[in-house]
Amino acid sequence: MKIGYARVSTEDQNPDLQLAALKQAGCKRVFTDKATGSHVKRPELAKCLKMLAKDDTLIVWKLDRLGRSLRDLIGLLDDLKARGVAFRSLTEAIDTATPTGRAMWQMVGILAELERSLIQERTKAGRAAAVARGVKMGRKPKLSPQQVAHARKLIGQGERHDTVAQSLNVSRRTLYRAL
Secondary structure: OEEEEEEEOOOOOOOHHHHHHHHHOOOOEEEEEEOOOOOOOOHHHHHHHHHOOOOOEEEEOOHHHOOOOHHHHHHHHHHHHHOOOEEEEOOOOEEOOOHHHHHHHHHHHHHHHHHHHHHHHHHHHHHHHHHHOOOOOOOOOOOOHHHHHHHHHHHHOOOOHHHHHHHOOOOHHHHHHHO
16 A cells, blocks of 8 residues: 655645645555654654555655654664565655665665765864864863862861852762862
8 A cells, every 4th residue: 555644844834735746646545744854753654654564655755754864764764674665755756666766775875874974074073173273072161170179178178068069059979070
């Protein structure tokens, strides 16, 4: 059975173009969400994925309507493949029921892996350059050097760690790390 999924990002947008294309592609049932792609909760997508069975085909108008990111999309399509469900994107002409479509999807996966590797390399190079310029990585310390010195002085005078931490508006653990 052919099952369609459509998504528009806001309530103001109209899914009619997607719905018409999915009906023309032969979808017996179409699920529609009105939510941004970054929204984790897409109830109609969850229903759609639950309904899909072996030998069904999930059809979308465009790849970006289905996944929030390429990584999510690849994970979702790998799951569908494991369940024996085919996938078809009308706009990008990807159809995993055909050898050409499967090859195309594998190329998309390879490109996604390449992109992740390049991002990791650029991130490492950027961090190394920032450290070389003297940029300190990580979170800013909650306590300044003066506050740490003051805390040491108070503790040296017999003040309890809990009391000193409270007076500095930090947790006891943060105080211990700073000391």
